[in-house]
Amino acid sequence: MKIGFLGGGQVGQALWEVIQKENENILNLLGEPLEIKKVLVRNLSKPRIIPNYYLTNKPEEILDDYEIKLVIEVMGGEEPAYSFIKRAIENKKYVVTANKEIIAIHGDELLKLARKKGVDLGFEASVGGGIPIIKAIKEGLVLDKIKEIWSILNGTTNYILTNMEENKAEFSSILQEAQEKGYAEPDPYKDISGLDSVYKIAILSSLAFHTTIKPKDIFREGIEKITLRDIEYAKSLGYSIKLLALAKEENGALEIRVHPTMIPQNHLLSAVRGVNNAILFKEERRGNIILYGPGAGPKPTAMALLSDILELSYSILHSHPRYYNFAYLYPSDLKPWGEIKTRYYLRFWVQDRPGVLAQIAKILGENNISIASVIQKETNIENEKAEIVILTHITYEKNIQKAISEIQKLPILVEWNSLIRIEV
Amino acid sequence: MKIGFLGGGQVGQALWEVIQKENENILNLLGEPLEIKKVLVRNLSKPRIIPNYYLTNKPEEILDDYEIKLVIEVMGGEEPAYSFIKRAIENKKYVVTANKEIIAIHGDELLKLARKKGVDLGFEASVGGGIPIIKAIKEGLVLDKIKEIWSILNGTTNYILTNMEENKAEFSSILQEAQEKGYAEPDPYKDISGLDSVYKIAILSSLAFHTTIKPKDIFREGIEKITLRDIEYAKSLGYSIKLLALAKEENGALEIRVHPTMIPQNHLLSAVRGVNNAILFKEERRGNIILYGPGAGPKPTAMALLSDILELSYSILHSHPRYYNFAYLYPSDLKPWGEIKTRYYLRFWVQDRPGVLAQIAKILGENNISIASVIQKETNIENEKAEIVILTHITYEKNIQKAISEIQKLPILVEWNSLIRIEV
Numbered sequence: 029m030k031i032g033f034l035g036g037g038q039v040g041q042a043l044w045e046v047i048q049k050e051n052e053n054i055l056n057l058l059g060e061p062l063e064i065k066k067v068l069v070r071n072l073s074k075p076r077i078i079p080n081y082y083l084t085n086k087p088e089e090i091l092d093d094y095e096i097k098l099v100i101e102v103m104g105g106e107e108p109a110y111s112f113i114k115r116a117i118e119n120k121k122y123v124v125t126a127n128k129e130i131i132a133i134h135g136d137e138l139l140k141l142a143r144k145k146g147v148d149l150g151f152e153a154s155v156g157g158g159i160p161i162i163k164a165i166k167e168g169l170v171l172d173k174i175k176e177i178w179s180i181l182n183g184t185t186n187y188i189l190t191n192m193e194e195n196k197a198e199f200s201s202i203l204q205e206a207q208e209k210g211y212a213e214p215d216p217y218k219d220i221s222g223l224d225s226v227y228k229i230a231i232l233s234s235l236a237f238h239t240t241i242k243p244k245d246i247f248r249e250g251i252e253k254i255t256l257r258d259i260e261y262a263k264s265l266g267y268s269i270k271l272l273a274l275a276k277e278e279n280g281a282l283e284i285r286v287h288p289t290m291i292p293q294n295h296l297l298s299a300v301r302g303v304n305n306a307i308l309f310k311e312e313r314r315g316n317i318i319l320y321g322p323g324a325g326p327k328p329t330a331m332a333l334l335s336d337i338l339e340l341s342y343s344i345l346h347s348h349p350r351y352y353n354f355a356y357l358y359p360s361d362l363k364p365w366g367e368i369k370t371r372y373y374l375r376f377w378v379q380d381r382p383g384v385l386a387q388i389a390k391i392l393g394e395n396n397i398s399i400a401s402v403i404q405k406e407t408n409i410e411n412e413k414a415e416i417v418i419l420t421h422i423t424y425e426k427n428i429q430k431a432i433s434e435i436q437k438l439p440i441l442v443e444w445n446s447l448i449r450i451e452v
Numbered sequence: 453m454k455i456g457f458l459g460g461g462q463v464g465q466a467l468w469e470v471i472q473k474e475n476e477n478i479l480n481l482l483g484e485p486l487e488i489k490k491v492l493v494r495n496l497s498k499p500r501i502i503p504n505y506y507l508t509n510k511p512e513e514i515l516d517d518y519e520i521k522l523v524i525e526v527m528g529g530e531e532p533a534y535s536f537i538k539r540a541i542e543n544k545k546y547v548v549t550a551n552k553e554i555i556a557i558h559g560d561e562l563l564k565l566a567r568k569k570g571v572d573l574g575f576e577a578s579v580g581g582g583i584p585i586i587k588a589i590k591e592g593l594v595l596d597k598i599k600e601i602w603s604i605l606n607g608t609t610n611y612i613l614t615n616m617e618e619n620k621a622e623f624s625s626i627l628q629e630a631q632e633k634g635y636a637e638p639d640p641y642k643d644i645s646g647l648d649s650v651y652k653i654a655i656l657s658s659l660a661f662h663t664t665i666k667p668k669d670i671f672r673e674g675i676e677k678i679t680l681r682d683i684e685y686a687k688s689l690g691y692s693i694k695l696l697a698l699a700k701e702e703n704g705a706l707e708i709r710v711h712p713t714m715i716p717q718n719h720l721l722s723a724v725r726g727v728n729n730a731i732l733f734k735e736e737r738r739g740n741i742i743l744y745g746p747g748a749g750p751k752p753t754a755m756a757l758l759s760d761i762l763e764l765s766y767s768i769l770h771s772h773p774r775y776y777n778f779a780y781l782y783p784s785d786l787k788p789w790g791e792i793k794t795r796y797y798l799r800f801w802v803q804d805r806p807g808v809l810a811q812i813a814k815i816l817g818e819n820n821i822s823i824a825s826v827i828q829k830e831t832n833i834e835n836e837k838a839e840i841v842i843l844t845h846i847t848y849e850k851n852i853q854k855a856i857s858e859i860q861k862l863p864i865l866v867e868w869n870s871l872i873r874i875e876v
């Protein structure tokens with residue numbers, strides 16, 4: 029079974045290594061070993077554990093080689109990886125990829141193309157690193173009617189939030205520490221902005237809800253604005269703050285959103301610490317299922333790629349592709365953002381004088397928002413300022429946004445600080 | 453696709469119901485619907501949601517009907533289920549079963565027979581109820597070198613232990629409550645003795661370690677002897693008590709054991725409460741993976757059966773069975789029981805007089821057991837008795853057993869209470 033790698037970075041090298049180690053077992057399972065014919069790299073002279081003999085910088089040596097039946101894409105990024113995958117499929121090659129961005133944005137199109145060309149496209153490694161989540165949802169939960177997904181899909185942001193809480197430190201200092209330890213990229217934008225989680229929840233919800241969810245349609249808010257003050261308020265109220273990727277279905281309408289979320293401290297997802305990921309499915313007949321594990325890293329990713337490689341090799345050897353489409357059962361529609369419903373935590377400073385809380389409460393009441401609790405914990409006597417924290421009952425996002433814009437116009441408002449959504 | 457059920461009890465009826473509801477989706481996925489031809493029951497006149505027309509009490513109407521391609525066994529128990537499954541496979545029928553006992557005891561033989569006859573045998577529903585654990589370990593973790601499995605596989609015992617801790621109640625009163633609520637069987641022997649967990653860990657470790665583990669070779673201790681006093685000592689020391697099913701591999705030697713186990717309160721498995729199950733895999737390259745969910749119940753079991761039914765139907769329609777053997781990679785040997793190593797919690801009453809602790813410590817020292825901590829918490833002045841709790845460092849089981857038999861012979865021993873193994 030001749031295969032080619034697109035990419036020879038950390039993941040490519042980890043995969044190279046595990047294939048060398050496991051090739052005798054692969055032979056026993058498949059009836060033949062894997063033979064890595066070529067590895068596409070940008071820079072031929074960079075030091076790698078892959079011998080130079082295998083390296084090439086010419087994509088056609090893999091994409092147009094009729095001997096190579098299976099292409100493994102581990103370059104990352106949208107281009108040129110997307111064009112390469114497309115060309116491989118057009119040339120009737122099976123493809124395995126770890127690329128969440130490409131599957132989230134182009135997955136539907138590529139799966140249809142693969143079906144047309146009679147080949148498979150595997151993407152187990154695109155979400156959840158070493159957690160076998162794609163197989164679980166595609167096959168294990170195949171006829172489930174999943175109602176909700178609650179997930180922690182980005183290790184970097186979970187590491188930052190966990191460490192802010194444990195070490196009582198601000199975002200920027202923990203981010204710097206995470207970069208020094210290699211848990212955050214030099215450019216951490218995709219992680220901390222929630223974009224990485226958006227790609228991953230787009231893939232999971234396309235699978236769970238049998239439809240095509242585009243990343244651009246998913247509401248996204250990053251963790252940049254989370255302060256230690258909010259984390260400590262949350263803690264004192266019995267909550268943890270996590271960057272949750274949420275998907276909920278109700279009467280065929282979907283809400284999918286990625287944002288910092290307060291969840292009860294005794295919720296199982298609160299116990300997910302550091303760079304780990306976890307995915308909770310709620311299904312009426314099956315109950316609550318959780319999968320937990322390391323969300324990233326070259327070795328876990330290589331193991332996920334390997335399970336796909338084995339499965340697709342089996343399909344190739346038996347000329348028996350197992351087609352898969354996102355939208356194979358029924359389509360669902362995304363709710364307009366204003367129609368989502370949840371609880372909210374609001375924090376802001378106002379002038380400390382009589383009647384202020386009444387003005388706030390009036391605005392909330394006029395927008396059909398009922399207050400679950402109010403904390404006025406600290407007053408700054410010198411500046412005559414007071415800090416107010418409000419927890420609401422369930423309400424519509426459109427109501428809260430309208431109320432906040434009205435509160436922000438009040439002359440008594442000194443500083444607006446935080447809005448954090450709460451799920452219980 | 454004509455199928456037959458062996459069994460029309462709670463699980464059979466839940467499966468009947470879900471197939472009726474999902475048959476249009478099944479048609480879309482498979483290209484044809486499932487057609488349940490016959491359901492074997494003992495008592496034809498018992499009220500059921502399955503119409504009488506489908507019921508039969510003659511096994512041959514399913515096992516010898518050439519039109520039925522797939523047989524679903526949901527009777528439970530070893531016989532006659534085992535003979536029926538064997539006959540179905542001999543008649544070249546694909547089989548799906550929820551029967552942990554049969555897979556644990558006869559799985560290896562039945563998988564070999566299935567391969568010989570060119571059919572598949574599915575057993576997703578045999579372990580972990582609604583958790584897609586068999587697929588995860590067979591396919592998702594296919595080339596993993598699993599080093600350890602830590603698992604909670606029995607909902608009844610986990611419910612009892614959780615409730616003893618939460619409600620500060622003794623075993624017998626919680627067992628009675630569990631029976632009243634339907635969380636424990638009228639005859640709870642297989643659950644509380646650990647036998648149910650033994651069947652399940654036999655299956656998981658046969659898959660994980662690519663070998664055939666027989667239930668009779670697994671060390672087993674039930675939860676009958678766990679007292680509230682031990683649970684409260686454990687709590688004060690920072691531990692929870694769980695009925696763990698453990699499997700560990702070291703240099704090709706296996707230890708597999710089911711017994712009440714003290715685990716740290718901040719361990720993720722400590723958070724598994726009530727009737728839930730969880731399975732933790734430790735693998736060097738992949739890291740720690742946990743799957744969590746409801747461990748039993750007719751509906752979760754029906755969903756697990758359904759995923760197998762869909763997969764095997766696909767194989768039947770494409771004349772393409774995917775054979776599976778336990779021992780497909782390399783064999784491993786079980787360690788003798790005395791060779792396992794762990795930490796221990798010991799509790800007993802002695803006469804309260806000088807030099808008593810020295811006698812105990814001498815015995816432990818002579819058996820190469822080093823003490824991690826000693827608590828002498830309560831003294832009964834009237835009876836001149838003292839209660840001693842000892843936590844040991846890691847030692848061999850054979851050493852601890854020898855030491856205990858010597859301690860039990862000491863004239864100063866008043867009452868021997870507890871030995872609980874500790875894993876951290």
